[in-house]
Amino acid sequence: MNDRSVYLETMGCQMNVLDSELVLGQLRARGYTPTDDMHAADLVLVNTCSVRRHAEDKALSRLGSLKLSKKSKPDRVIGVIGCMAERDPDGIFEKVPHVDLVCGPAELYKVPAMVEEVQAGRNRLVALTVNKSRRSTPLERATEHDSVESLDLSRDPRSDGSSIQAYVRVQRGCDKFCTFCVVPFTRGPERSRPPDLIVDEVRMLADRGCKEITLLGQTVNSYVNQDGGRPVNFAELLERVHVVEGIERIRFVTSYPGDFTSDIFDAMRDLPKVCAYLHLPVQSGSNAVLERMRRQHTVERFRELIDQARQTVPGITIATDFIVGFSGETDEEFEESCELVRRSNFKNIFCFKYSERPATVAEKRMPDDVPDAVKRQRNRTLLELQEEVAMANNQTLLGRTVEVLVEGYSKAAIKAQEAEQTRGSEVGWKRSDQLVGRTPGDQIVVFTGKPEDIGRLAQVRLTGATALTLHGELADREARPS
Ligand code: SF4
Known part of the structure; x- marks a missing residue:
């Protein structure tokens, strides 16, 4: 066990989000603590996406920004995981030579062992699988x-x-x-x-x-x-x-x-x-x-x-x-x-x-x-x-009551509140009031609720709509017990 910190940034699709969560779980089990501070972390991993060139450019720019801090913190381990790692390991080492390891999506279970190998003095480790998989019996x-x-x-x-x-x-x-x-x-x-x-x-x-x-x-x-x-x-x-x-x-x-x-x-x-x-x-x-x-x-x-x-x-x-x-x-x-x-x-x-x-x-x-x-x-x-x-479609929903799984506080509402406060305006609602959830049909619903509603299914009557978001109020103050 150790008391090191890990910064893991995820780009791309839900599959990458899941992969990152699982890799992070394995690292946690080995004593790593997640941090939001990339430049202070002992281990930096970027889980990459190759679906568009823009996503790869973004990953390279992120990794490039670590060049100086790698000099001041040479024992930091930097890894590239995910689709770009699988697609172009040589290109990664060429463009960002301070990267220590690259690991493709199907080899992610190896990440903790690879990190240990880097800490033991090896570098430029590579774990890839796709071509091998397509050829295998x-x-x-x-x-x-x-x-x-x-x-x-x-x-x-x-x-x-x-x-x-x-x-x-x-x-x-x-x-x-x-x-x-x-x-x-x-x-x-x-x-x-x-x-x-x-x-x-x-x-x-x-x-x-x-x-x-x-x-x-x-x-x-x-x-x-x-x-x-x-x-x-x-x-x-x-x-x-x-x-x-x-x-x-x-x-x-x-x-x-x-x-x-x-x-x-x-x-x-x-x-x-x-x-x-x-x-x-x-x-x-x-x-x-x-x-x-x-x-x-x-x-x-x-x-x-x-x-x-x-x-x-x-x-x-x-x-x-x-x-x-x-x-x-x-x-x-x-x-x-x-x-x-x-x-x-x-x-x-x-x-x-x-x-x-x-x-x-x-x-x-x-x-x-x-x-x-x-x-x-x-x-x-x-x-x-x-x-x-x-x-037009969302307007037809006004007045209906929908079931919402309450996910947490509304980020958009928090941002709007901050903007209003910056302008010195009075806001008529509190940050903690504005909750967000989704209907079974994946429509986003923002409504006024209580912290204890988070994680529950709630009935919300729809009172307003934009193209992307529905607004409403709790139809039954008691969110359905779960
Ligand atoms: S090749 Fe790409 S776009 Fe086509 S089905 Fe597979 S993942 Fe989807």
């Missing part, structure tokens, strides 16, 4: 699977305090190879975790007070594993997780339209804890672009799926992702994305400018030929369209 993969599992199995909620929400990994990697995407090269082949391990993990989290779990996978609905010689698919996994006592809400991200089956909608309808919310990335409203992206679905199939979702699951909300400015995207093709947004009544969209990524099919064979200014404009246009859709 089934037997080798089985052994590899055991070691990969060890990170998730190391989870100990006692070490990171109880939380009402948690991510649970059900699947690693991806085999889809969309032409724009780097994930199959950084996270390796798709592997589903055994259902009994997932259910055990959910049970452990529930015992520690967790109320809401989000099942994570790159293509989560493609989940399939064997149990007693027969396949367990994602719909059955939902059923198995649903019986865990104490869990009140189950979410899942991210779904792959090409593999979506109706039994999942049936499970969402029949299992009350499964939230009526679907994140289903379409990426483009143009079939020609989808084909260039190798997405394995058409716009018509996507529309069929969301229609089916709305017919089967009462009140379901749907969010999606778009990439604008993909190779060769014409004005007409972009207009098809706009039309899809106008017609689909999405709850929200995540919209990204296309960013060419090394090693992908698009990088090798398709020019990144849409000017950045056009990408920026298309990004703005699509978000503005969606804002109108969301605003």
